Amino acid sequence: MSSSxxxxxxxxxxxxxxxxxGKSLSYGEAEYWDARYVEEGGAPYDWYQRYDALRPFVRxxxxxxxxxxxxxxxxxxxSEDMVSDGYVEIVNIDISSVVIEMMRKKxxxxxxxxxxxxxxxxxxxxxxxxxxxxIDKGTLDSLMCGVDAPLSAAQMVLEVDRLIRPGxxxxxxxxxxxxx
Numbered sequence: 001m002s003s004s005x006x007x008x009x010x011x012x013x014x015x016x017x018x019x020x021x022g023k024s025l026s027y028g029e030a031e032y033w034d035a036r037y038v039e040e041g042g043a044p045y046d047w048y049q050r051y052d053a054l055r056p057f058v059r060x061x062x063x064x065x066x067x068x069x070x071x072x073x074x075x076x077x078x079s080e081d082m083v084s085d086g087y088v089e090i091v092n093i094d095i096s097s098v099v100i101e102m103m104r105k106k107x108x109x110x111x112x113x114x115x116x117x118x119x120x121x122x123x124x125x126x127x128x129x130x131x132x133x134x135i136d137k138g139t140l141d142s143l144m145c146g147v148d149a150p151l152s153a154a155q156m157v158l159e160v161d162r163l164i165r166p167g168x169x170x171x172x173x174x175x176x177x178x179x180x
Contacts (some may be wrong), residue, residue, distance in 0.1 A: 027145040034096050037074075044075050048138060048173050049173060052081070058135075060169070063132075068082075068135060069130075069133070072093070072138060073099075074096075080113070090112060091131070098119045120143070122159070130161075138175070
């Protein structure tokens with residue numbers, strides 16, 4: 001990804017940024033992300049901030065022994081950087097099967113990292129209160145550019161709430177937080 005925020009709408013439809021055989025794709029669709037990761041060849045990219053910039057905040061609220069859910073991991077280096085900083089269990093999820101396969105191959109030798117193809121709107125594969133922390137750096141923004149944005153956003157937030165243990169933390173960084 002070549003910029004730190006989503007490109008402006010190109011007029012092809014709400015939140016669209018691609019075209020597959022005449023069909024407009026949006027940030028909320030797996031097909032958009034699969035095509036984008038194929039085009040980029042798995043080059044690492046962190047939306048908004050790298051771990052170094054977020055480290056003081058993350059370390060303050062999330063002990064390294066925590067079980068973390070990294071929402072919309074993409075090809076970001078954040079999880080790798082967090083393992084280097086002592087974090088021991090990070091479950092990385094993304095809607096793109098393409099990027100999940102790329103990341104599994106890249107990090108096959110780092111047991112602290114797990115990569116799963118999961119849609120954040122339905123994380124029923126995980127039991128209630130499975131995680132101490134969930135981190136999102138842009139997935140909610142992507143959903144807000146897609147079809148049925150308010151419903152998709154609500155589904156994601158309700159699922160995150162269900163998955164975080166009592167006393168757990170949800171760290172959400174969105175584009176708006178950078179503009180304030």
